[in-house]
Amino acid sequence: MASLVEVIFLGTGTSGGVPNVSCLTDPAQSCGVCLSAVTDQGRKNMRKNTSLIVRFRAPGESSSARIRNILIDCGKTFYESAIQLFPRYGIRELDAVILTHGHADACYGLDDLRQWTLNGAIQNRIDIYLAPETMDTVETTFPFLVDAKNATGGGDVATFKYHIFKEDAPFSINGLEFMPLPVHHGIYFTTSKPYFCYGFNFGGVSYISDTNFIPNDTKARMKGKTDILIIDCLRVGATHPSHFGLEDSLKTAREFKPAKTYLVGFAHRTDHYQLEEGLKSLEKDEQLRIMPAFDGLRVGLQDEKMITESSWIDPERTVILK
């Protein structure tokens, strides 16, 4: 069995990221969250596209072997996040990339992965795991990343190997098993049918970055296997047509009772610090440990009895007994 070492939140924001330029240039200066995001004290309000690094040891590999790295989603702001966090956290090789869906904040950073594979700079190729409909989007958006013959100019494009997963079957990467968690993420405007995004359950973690509705079949896959819940939360308030609001995220946490829940996917106007403070009472009142994640948060999962939280922003480590 593969063993999880840690997960690192590369980004925790919605597609546009936070701050919004329109708020920074607003003569009325009315959005305190965006204004604070560019200050040292408000750093946790600076949010890039939601994305996670999963770090683990493959079966049979010793503790001195390189820790495996899987990137979930490679959106518009991936490269900036990598510049900021990869050197800090000792991340270099990417053993795989998993895509949750075909929106810009999940896959428009794929082109930047050429820095990994050009002339084998870090590695010869990257394995990409994705659903059939996400493959269609990648083929339309980046034809040269599917077949290098479609490239122009110098032809310096990334080298990928694509693996299409089935929505109802687990797949394994270096011994770590991922079970897809299909969830609704708004609709197709042409047909009004639900547009699906894929969360994943792996090693006791359920990760759902973008959803407005979790079907019962998907909930059945999470039951009894969700020690850590990472869940969409666009804003404090009601459900959005394609995203959870805080009430939905809380309802899901209450349903699965994980040891800890981390919220991701925030738009602007939700202040990290206020929300974190506001959620603290839930631990006392109903043993619900829940907090907004932030870019750079690292959650250590090696010990069954505790979770360790740290980041380059917070020097101290918080240890939580399960």
Ligand SMILES: [Zn+2]
């Ligand atoms: Zn704003």
Ligand SMILES: [Zn+2]
């Ligand atoms: Zn999306």
